[in-house]
Amino acid sequence: MWWKLLLFFWIAAFSAVGLVTPIAGSLTELSMIAQWSAEKAIPVKFRTAGEPVSAEDGGWVIRGTDKHGHDADFHFSAIPENAGTRDGYLATARYDTTAHRVEVVEVLGEYPGFSFPFIPGLEERAKIIFFHVPMAWMTVVAFLVSMWFGIQYLRKKDLEDDFRSVASAGLGLLFCVLATTTGSLWAKFNWGSFWNWDPRQTSIFVLLLVYGAYFALRSAVEIEEKKATLSAVYNIIAAATVPFFIFIMPRIMPGLHPGSADDNSAGPVVSSGGMDAIMRFVLYSMLGGFLVLYGWLMRIQGRLHRIKLKRAELAP
Template sequence: MIKWWKIVLFVWIGVFSALGIMTPIAGGLSDLAIFAEVGDTRLIPVAMKIADHDLTEQEDGTFLVAGEDKYGDDAMFVLPEKPAGFSEAEGYLLDARYDKENHRVVAAEILGDYPGWSFPYIPGLGERAKIIFFHVPMSWMTVIAFLVSMWFGIKYLRKKNLIDDAKSAYAAGLGLLFCILATVTGSVWAQFNWGTFWNWDPRETSIFVLLLIYGAYFTLRSAIEVDEKRARLSAVYSILAFVTVPFFIFIMPRILPGLHPGSADDVNAGPVVSSGGMDAGMRVILYSMLLGCIVLFGWLMSIQMRVFRITQKQEADDIAAAEAIS
């Protein structure tokens, strides 16, 4: 029988992924003003609430309407066409830029209705900001998995039980998987945000070193034949390896200037999560995804351990059978 929490986990991750991906990104007047100030004419998505259902047709065929943005700042908006159902509409999501001379928000396109729920527009990121719901839980899971690996390493050294060694090894394996996924997803994102897959940003350098450190853990394990010796050495190694993790994940990339959000010279976000500068909705989805990933990690660990226990029992049975014959 399928346990109920597995269904909940599936629905949980599905719902929060969908919310993270599908929630529209909408900026306000302040975002438009930043680009207008420097003469950047790019279009950005802006949520506009209609203040007065009175359209004024202009000479060039566009329509002028009074409204406010999602933060409550008033402005005049120029719509490219008269939308159907205008008199009942609450507002629109526009692709717009700011006209500094006439103090108007000029929409090039109406993308949809006013979104009741939206994420803020982050200059330079746009839709790509949504990577935070997938990439960041992966890197946090890396830390958690390596921490679990160290925990069972210590437990093995105290109790000398090979099951703890297996737990330590599987946690490190999952940690390595999460670490690789964080690296690859970050690299794909970097291609579109920074223009290159890899540019030795402090964050990229530190995760690369981390991959090498934990790659060496598995090299060490595969090099030793005797179970007890392998368990003891890898337990000690996992403790030593985890000592470096906080430094590479939390400290080094934050005290050095770099391109990754949260670097020392990041004016947009600072250390993204801890500063409290993140949108409340985004934070809820991020933490929910992290929780889902933690449960998923526990589930994968338990599957591996069930297989391990059966394997161990089989081997013990084989030995007992061999002894009975002799």
């Protein structure tokens, strides 16, 4: 019982951390954005390194340091509350390239203890990584587990192995649908359309087709033993051919996903080892949570299965 509560709090806590942690950029991103758009304001955090000084053209200027230790003048239109005593700010701002100073648009709060990096092009939408990526991973894990028990069934002809294979395929289908839905909703806001035939979108679409075909095949065979054998064989064939997409897709389609082979703008999110440490920690914690959740769902299905067998008086 205790571990279920722990799991619940674990996932809830890391979801909260993932969603609530502010996104805050540095001077690097500010100047990068300024090259593309003079108007766009992004969230930044900085520590104050001096007293507010009134500016010649009105407003107030405070000397500040960003998280990388770079200095700049931060210009406020009105003097912020408790200006002398605060040690830092989280604020939306833009870089004024003519005055060579940062224009603070709106103060959001104190300097946050930890934050996620600002990634141009992703911004707040980067936070989907904590939910979408674990779902996509679980789809693949469930598929591999399903294939593993399929092989076990072919070796030992034990219908319990077949049951585990189906249970895992069912969960895989669930995670696959969730990953596809969250992904395409996100794609609408980030890439402009729900579906773009990006390599990973295509791969998950094919996995969805494989799961669909797997269950269609199962419902078309009546004898349990034959059903188990045929679906295990199909599972293995699919698992042997799906990886070809890894080689074929990049030739046909440019990747949109961060971390695609031809992607060099992904920056600090997922490029190997370059991901922000806090983000990586939250992501891996969520992955762990989802893995345990998957195990729990497998256990529940196992119990349900035994109850059904008992009612039909077929328990071994």
